[in-house]
Amino acid sequence: MAVSDHVNLEQFMEGVKKRNPGQPEFVQAVHEVAQDIFEFMEDKVEYHEAQILRRIAEPDRIISFRVCWEDDNHNVRVQRGWRVQNNNAIGPYKGGIRFHPSVTESVLKFLAFEQTFKNSLTGLPMGGGKGGANFNPKGKSDAEVMRFCQSFMTELYRHIGPDTDVPAGDIGVGGREIGYMFGQYKRITNRWEGVLTGKGQEYGGSQMRPEATGYGAVYFLQNMMKHKGMDVEGHTAVISGSGNVATHAAEKITQLGGKVLTLSDSGGFIHDPDGIDQEKIDWVKHLKTVKRGRISEYADEFKGATFHEGRPWNVTADLALPCATQNELNEDEAKALVSNGCKGVSEGANMPTTLEGVKVFHDAKLMYGPGKAANAGGVAVSGLEMSQNSERISWNHERLGEMLTDLMKGIHEKCTEYGDQGDGYVDYVKGANIAGFKKVADAMLAFGVV
Ligand code: NDP
Secondary structure: HHHHOOOOHHHOOOOOOOOHHOOOOHHHHHHHHHHHHHOOOOHHHHHHHHHHHHHHHOOOEEEEEEEEEEEOOEEEEEEEEEEEEOOOOOOEEEEEEEEEEOOOHHHHHHHHHHHHHHHHOOOOOOOOEEEOOOOOOOOOOOOOHHHHHHHHHHHHHHHOEEEEEEEEEEEEOOHHHHHHHHHHHHHOOOOOOOOOOOOHHHHHOOOHHHHHHHHHHHHHHHHHHOOOOOOOOOEEEEEEOOOOOHHHHHHHHHOOEEEEEEEEOOOOOEEEOOOOOOHHHHHHHHHHHHHOOOOOOHHHHOOOOOOEOOOHHHHHOOEEEOOOOOOOHHHHHHHHHOOOOEEEOOOOOOOOOOOOHHHHHHHHOOEEOOOHHOOOOHHHHHHHHHHHHHHOOOOOOOHHHHHHHHHHHHHHHHHHHHOOOOOOOHHHHHHHHHHHHHHHHHHHHHHHOO
16 A cells, blocks of 8 residues: 555644644644655554554643642632643653643643653653642742642552653652652652652652753754764853753753853843853752742843843854753754854754744754654663662662763764764654654554554
């Protein structure tokens, strides 16, 4: 049977849009993958007949629930929580929990879809899921965050488990929130089990997990650069975000001899031409995780640095690492990076570049590592946390650091296998999409129609 007997890309996307009204982020994520997969599937009748892509783009299930909690003034507050279990063909659902006012079902569906391919790329046995709530932890007291997390878990616990679905952190969910949620899970079920990753080191968390996503994104960049005979050392970098991923990406760039010029948050960005060194990064970590302050305060603290509204992509640099959120780098900003001489982009965040921005990078043949490959280090070390919990063991920092380096190298190799265009250019988007898809698709074929 030829591909012409089946729907083409446009018809497929029309169907996706129709079935998912008002969910632009999800449609965007499916479109980005579908373009490559349609080309790859052209002569692969079995995938068409089994409707594999259509099935991957339809979550196994979406759980939506009410989360009630009481604020410090005794007002009853109501939020909406979700868990999107996208696909468990190759392992238990795995993916973070996001607490942010912008969280919608569309955002979580896009993240769970992306996560399916990302987890497959790591080579570890993990399916794809994502969850969250439209809760804003900013400005809330510790006690309010605790009550919210407990209420959230009071519903979520019945849908997850170490062999079913293992959530982790994401935007707005760090060590503090994971601790509150794990405590509530344990209290309700009377079981200590590896049901969440990103836990504290005292209670089953893996070393290297906090660093893994940011470090991994830089290792991916390093692999792309090595492939071209280049190195991070001596290069400048613009980074967005100032959370877990951004600060650890900045740390690794600095350790490798690069110079970080910017960090940001939703209020704007700081530009420090002297470079954001380790001491300054530690200050930002403290500002964001302990004081829960704003990045603008950096410019008051460090002479020579300036604060600007907007995003950092017009600052001239050799490298760019978007590490804040989705759709934070658009077509014009991508053009600005290219015309300012940027050589490589590695995405610490999920889908930070718009489809139009990706096309600019692609046309300029710039080294461009998409999030599903470049930021997979976080979930990879989460996978290692699951293994350590199951075996009741704990690997040390050094060993996990080596494992992370190897995993990122492996992911880079898989992307190159399917993305090498033969003219020295590697299309990492295509490579990641095809390599991630193939493993999940082959597992689904083995199961028959389920
Ligand atoms: P954090 O909550 O630690 O930090 C998020 C950062 O992004 C903050 O600086 C935040 O600023 C900024 N930000 C959030 N929303 C917006 C927005 N709408 N506009 C501008 N800035 C914004 O999250 P993480 O560092 O964990 O996550 C960052 C990205 O990395 C996300 O895309 C996440 O999905 C992805 N990721 C994270 C992984 C992890 O291990 N943590 C794993 C893989 C991917 P502000 O303080 O103003 O909100």
